[in-house]
């Protein structure tokens with residue numbers, strides 16, 4: 001299977017979401033040509049960048065037979081690095097690793113803010129509003145300026161790039177000032193199907209000193225209090241980046257050993273086996289694990305303050321990377337916290353045979369009570385559908401991304417069916433309590449988009465109005481992020497729940 005024709009982590013039958021062809025443009029002009037061609041012949045096109053997008057649908061187009069535009073293979077240049085303004089401009093195919101290597105090669109004092117896996121596209125991740133773990137972790141907020149091929153083939157520059165520079169040059173403040181003048185249009189090109197971004201500017205973080213650490217917390221029931229203690233520290237900027245709170249089962253899974261290595265039973269790993277297994281690891285028999293990093297000259301003082309704060313929780317303990325053997329996962333976190341791409345995170349995928357995963361990614365207020373409600377829903381439904389529960393919470397001062405990693409066996413139709421039903425029930429149950437996802441797999445996009453229903457689906461109608469104005473032929477990534485062009489709406493493409501199929505045929509019944 002090619003990475004750019006399928007969803008390697010298929011939840012539907014794998015052949016359902018296959019593309020009919022892949023094109024590899026090398027310039028913006030070629031992208032424009034392809035878009036004009038698609039309009040002429042009314043062929044759906046589906047742009048991808050590079051990386052895997054695992055857990056969110058891979059490279060698979062939502063409409064089977066669409067032509068994938070693989071921007072990653074040939075449009076992969078770092079177009080500029082401006083060391084005086086600490087910014088860069090990249091093409092879609094620049095990975096975190098590639099940007100890191102370029103910065104290293106030039107000997108520049110910048111960090112690369114990476115997500116948990118560094119193989120992805122700097123641009124693609126930001127456009128999907130992904131998260132990283134240095135103080136520059138809100139990727140979309142650190143972008144500055146875009147160049148976009150619109151669905152009619154025309155070319156647009158946003159931000160200061162909209163103003164021509166002197167003598168035909170790019171505007172000198174394109175990568176320096178985000179909004180420029182007038183409506184701030186950049187946002188509508190994130191998580192949408194309104195244009196193909198071919199250039200994007202980013203701010204680079206000046207390197208600094210750092211100290212990585214982890215805390216362990218013994219009792220399950222201290223979860224709310226942990227969240228409440230993190231909150232003021234995050235609001236005050238004591239946490240300059242986004243720390244993670246995970247359940248201890250993740251410490252077991254991220255060793256890379258399969259579940260069967262620890263336990264020969266069937267189904268979910270029982271709580272007492274988790275306890276017994278964790279007790280053999282450096283973290284010990286604990287329930288929650290917190291990975292953090294402090295930056296700059298105040299870092300040691302800040303760690304003392306954090307230690308004092310967390311000491312309110314009985315049995316909390318701090319562990320530094322130096323205390324752990326070289327193969328412990330904390331060394332990998334240490335790199336990510338300090339702007340170095342890694343791939344280690346994916347090791348928890350060894351958990352079951354033929355493992356694939358789906359992310360369920362709701363947002364909660366950073367408040368113990370809300371985090372508890374969402375956690376209890378997720379824990380209960382994972383149990384109901386027979387999956388181990390792998391929570392990772394990225395905790396900020398006001399909101400938390402609760403990421404549930406649903407790990408299933410993609411060779412087992414029953415496992416895929418249960419993962420699908422689990423996702424559906426999670427989306428609906430959390431929405432009923434007012435918690436919505438920040439991002440989702442393409443096949444659940446309709447359902448997630450529909451939960452943002454305030455005032456009789458006002459947001460969906462607004463998104464459709466923009467879609468129809470920009471893409472009257474409906475050629476660009478139909479259905480991406482739950483936005484369908486006029487010609488597709490109500491024809492049987494939308495997938496909302498049990499009445500519409502995921503494991504069976506996708507698309508209208510002809």
Ligand code: EUG
Nearest residue numbers: 116131359361392394401403
């Ligand atoms: C993770 C975090 C995410 C996401 C998918 C995965 C982390 C996994 C904060 O966003 O969307 C360990």
